[in-house]
Structures are given as structure tokens and as C-alpha cells.
Amino acid sequence: MAVTGGAGFVGRHLVTALSLLSQTVTVVDQAPLPPDLAALPGVSYVRADLRDYGETLLALQSADVVFHLAGNASGTESVVNPRHDFHLNALGTCNVGNACLELGARRLVYLSSAIVYGTPRRSPIREDHPTQPFLPYGASKLSGELTLRSLHATAGLPVVIGRSFVVYGPGEDPRRAGGEVSQFLRWHLNEQPIPVVGDIDRKRRDFIHVEDLCRALMALAGGGADGGTYNLGTGTAVSMRELAGAVGAATGRPALLDADTSSLADSFTLLADVTRLEGLGFTPRVTLTEGLARLAGLLGPFPELPSAKALFRREPPARRSLTLTASVGAGEEARTC
Numbered sequence: 001m002a003v004t005g006g007a008g009f010v011g012r013h014l015v016t017a018l019s020l021l022s023q024t025v026t027v028v029d030q031a032p033l034p035p036d037l038a039a040l041p042g043v044s045y046v047r048a049d050l051r052d053y054g055e056t057l058l059a060l061q062s063a064d065v066v067f068h069l070a071g072n073a074s075g076t077e078s079v080v081n082p083r084h085d086f087h088l089n090a091l092g093t094c095n096v097g098n099a100c101l102e103l104g105a106r107r108l109v110y111l112s113s114a115i116v117y118g119t120p121r122r123s124p125i126r127e128d129h130p131t132q133p134f135l136p137y138g139a140s141k142l143s144g145e146l147t148l149r150s151l152h153a154t155a156g157l158p159v160v161i162g163r164s165f166v167v168y169g170p171g172e173d174p175r176r177a178g179g180e181v182s183q184f185l186r187w188h189l190n191e192q193p194i195p196v197v198g199d200i201d202r203k204r205r206d207f208i209h210v211e212d213l214c215r216a217l218m219a220l221a222g223g224g225a226d227g228g229t230y231n232l233g234t235g236t237a238v239s240m241r242e243l244a245g246a247v248g249a250a251t252g253r254p255a256l257l258d259a260d261t262s263s264l265a266d267s268f269t270l271l272a273d274v275t276r277l278e279g280l281g282f283t284p285r286v287t288l289t290e291g292l293a294r295l296a297g298l299l300g301p302f303p304e305l306p307s308a309k310a311l312f313r314r315e316p317p318a319r320r321s322l323t324l325t326a327s328v329g330a331g332e333e334a335r336t337c
Contacts, residue, residue, distance in 0.1 A: 002063035004050060004096060005070030007031040009171045010111065010164075014067060014214045019043055028059040029070065050092035056099045064106045065221055068096045071140075074173075075115065078137035086140045093144030097151045097159065108148070108159040109221050114206075114231070114270060116142040116163060123237070124273040127163070127229045145229070152227040160224035162217060165233035165272050169210030169291065170298050180240070181207060183306045184247050184255070185295060190302050193258040194247075198267040200240040200259050206233040206271045207243075209286035219280045233272025234284045243288075250292035 001018060005011045006027030012034060018025045019040040026044050027033055033045040048059035050070055060066055071089040072078060078085035093110065100108045117125055118132035133139045151157035168181035187194040196203075208216075216232045224230060238246070241257070248255040274282075 001065045001067070002026040002028055002060050003067045003069060004028045004059075004092075005068075007034055007037070008069065008073070009169075009173060010167060010210055010213060011067075011069045012037060012171060013169065013210045014069070014217060015043060016040065017211070017214045017218065026059070026063060050095050051087055053095045053098070056092075056095040057102065060096070060099050060105070061103055063103075065109070066096065066100055066105050066107070067109045067111070067217060067221070068093065069111045070096075071144075072137065073113075075135045075137040078135055078140065082136035082140075085136050086143070089137070089140035090143040090147070094147045097148045097157055100159075101151060101155055101157050106158060107221055108157065109217055109224070110144065110148055110159060110161045111217065112141045112145050112161050112163045112229075113138065114163050114165045114233070114272065116145065117270075119268055120270060123269045124235065124271040125231065126273040127231055127276060149227065158226050160220045160226065161229045162220050162224075162232045163229065163272075164213055165206040165208055165231070165270060167210055167213050168207055168295070170295060172210070179306070180205065180243060181292065181295070184243055185251075185292065185299060186303050186306055188247050188251060188253075188255045189296065189299055190305055192305075193256040194244060195258045195260065196240050196244075197260045197262075198240070198264055199261060200244075200257060202239070202264075202267040202269075204237040204239045204269040204271065205243075206235070206237055207288055207291075208232060208234050208284060209291040212284040212286050215285070216277060216282050219277070219282045223280045228276070230276050230280075231272035231274055232277065233274055235272055235274040236288075237269050237271040238288060246288055246292055247296075250289060250296050 001023050003011050003015050006015045007029040015025050015037055019042055024042040028046050028048050037043055046059040048055040050056050072085045115138035116131045116133050117129050118134050131142055145161055148159045152159050172179050172182040184194050244255040244257050
């Protein structure tokens with residue numbers, strides 16, 4: 001087996017889970033192999049840039065099952081540098097899919113994101129919900145999905161796609177825009193009010209613990225339908241007010257919210273319909289209360305603070321004028337655009 005992005009947040013947990021099942025796992029990443037993974041039995045490491053097709057082929061040459069997790073996972077970073085985001089997510093995924101075809105992999109599991117749905121039109125969200133991402137990150141993940149589906153349709157690529165909802169757990173990057181659980185805990189453990197952008201009751205999310213997400217990914221590898229798409233969530237929506245209450249309960253001290261309602265753009269319910277996933281025998285094991293308590297214990301008092309707000313827009317560059325000169329009869333006409 002191979003896990004691209006195996007040194008990252010979700011990847012580290014997945015590699016650990018596979019190793020505990022006595023699987024031989026190759027971690028494919030540009031980042032160094034973390035010491036805790038290097039110490040696991042059956043784990044090896046290949047450094048590769050998946051934007052390079054040759055490197056991708058070499059990295060995956062011995063894998064019969066590939067979990068493709070590598071890429072940019074930050075909506076904020078995708079807004080700042082969308083070209084870099086597309087190179088990592090879209091081109092990298094295209095290379096992984098073609099390499100799996102060329103090498104004869106038995107199964108490719110692609111970790112996509114619920115961000116591809118955009119602003120939900122209905123809730124809970126089924127897998128056939130329209131996809132209209134509003135961030136470059138969502139567009140690049142959807143591009144990866146479409147590429148892999150086309151390879152399945154035209155060449156029989158044995159791929160299954162999982163769209164993760166809001167993942168949390170140990171090792172989560174607090175700078176991620178969608179990392180409300182880690183952000184809330186970090187502000188609260190620093191004894192500060194928790195900044196929230198939007199309506200704290202209308203903004204509701206489906207939070208899934210990273211250990212449950214890894215179990216869901218393994219369920220897709222073992223029983224997901226070729227060419228199928230599955231929502232990876234719990235089927236439970238939690239408002240920001242409810243999350244703050246759960247944070248207070250987990251730490252034994254009430255949490256204070258500092259709500260900024262100047263923007264209500266993301267004050268919607270992002271809730272997974274998990275009927276398909278449940279059809280594979282999956283049910284989540286880690287409750288939000290348990291997950292929060294465990295994470296709070298690991299973070300300890302006064303952990304690193306996240307940024308107060310995520311960036312979802314960037315200022316457009318100043319418009320440059322362009323002078324065009326066209327021949328008109330014997331003369332010339334200049335136009336400035």
C-alpha cells in the first residue's frame with residue numbers, strides 16, 4: 001500500500017492505522033518522514049513531487065492500493081496562490097491516477113472534500129448534490145475528481161472518491177480555515193474569547209474525528225464501488241454555539257464567544273448524508289465530546305494561537321492599461337483597454 005501525503009495531518013493517522021493492521025505501507029511525501037512513523041513496523045518512505053510524473057511512477061511502483069491524500073488542504077492558501085493550489089491538487093491527482101493505471105494498481109482511494117459542493121442548496125447533502133465550489137481549493141479538488149472519473153470511464157481506473165467533511169483531531173493545523181475544533185480549543189485554552197465569523201446558530205458543521213475518517217477511508221478501499229463517491233462525515237450537524245458549549249464541557253470551564261456577524265457568507269449548514277457510507281458498515285466511534293476532551297489534553301494549557309480570521313478574498317491587482325494599434329485604411333488607430 002502507499003499513502004501520498006502520508007506525513008500530513010490525516011496521512012499520519014492513516015499510516016499508523018494501516019501499520020497496526022500489519023500492512024506494509026509506503027509513505028509518499030515531499031516532507032520528511034516523522035520519527036513516530038519511521039519507528040512503525042512495515043513503514044517505508046519515498047520522497048516525491050507528484051507534479052512530476054516520473055517521480056510519481058517510481059514512488060507508486062510497488063503499491064497495489066493507493067490512498068491519495070497529498071495536496072494543499074487550505075482554502076486560505078488557495079485564495080492567496082491559486083496556481084500553486086491547482087498544481088498540487090489537480091496536476092498531482094492527474095499524475096497519480098495515470099500512474100495507477102500504468103502500474104496496474106488494484107484500487108485508488110482519493111480523498112476529496114465537501115468544499116466541492118459550495119454553498120449547500122439542501123441539507124443533509126447527498127453525493128448527487130450539485131458541485132459549485134466557491135474557493136480555488138474546492139475547484140482544484142473537484143478537478144481532481146473529474147480527472148479520476150474520466151480515467152475510470154475511459155480506461156477502467158479502479159478509483160473510489162471520498163468527500164471529507166470537517167476533520168479534527170491531534171496534529172490538526174490551527175491555521176486551516178475549516179479547523180473550528182482546534183481553533184476553538186486553542187483560544188479557550190489560552191483563556192481568551194473565541195472569535196467566530198458569522199451567525200453562531202446558523203453556521204453548522206459535520207465534524208468527524210480523524211481516526212473515524214481513516215476508518216472510513218479503509219472501508220472505501222475494501223468495499224467502495226469502483227467509480228463511486230462517498231460522503232465522509234457523521235451525519236450530525238453542530239452549530240458554533242453548540243461547539244463552544246462542548247468545548248466548555250470538555251475543559252470544565254465555560255467558553256466565551258466573540259461573534260462577528262459582519263459577514264454571513266458561510267453561515268450555512270454543511271451536513272453529510274452518510275447513507276452510502278453506512279452501506280459499507282461504517283459508523284463513527286469517536287463522539288465530539290470524547291474527541292474534544294482528548295484533544296484538549298494533548299494541547300495542554302496555552303497552546304499556539306491560530307489566526308483570528310481566515311482569508312477568503314484577496315484584493316485584485318491594479319488594472320494595467322494595454323494599448324492596441326490597428327491599421328485602418330492608410331492610417332492607424334490606437335485604443336487603450
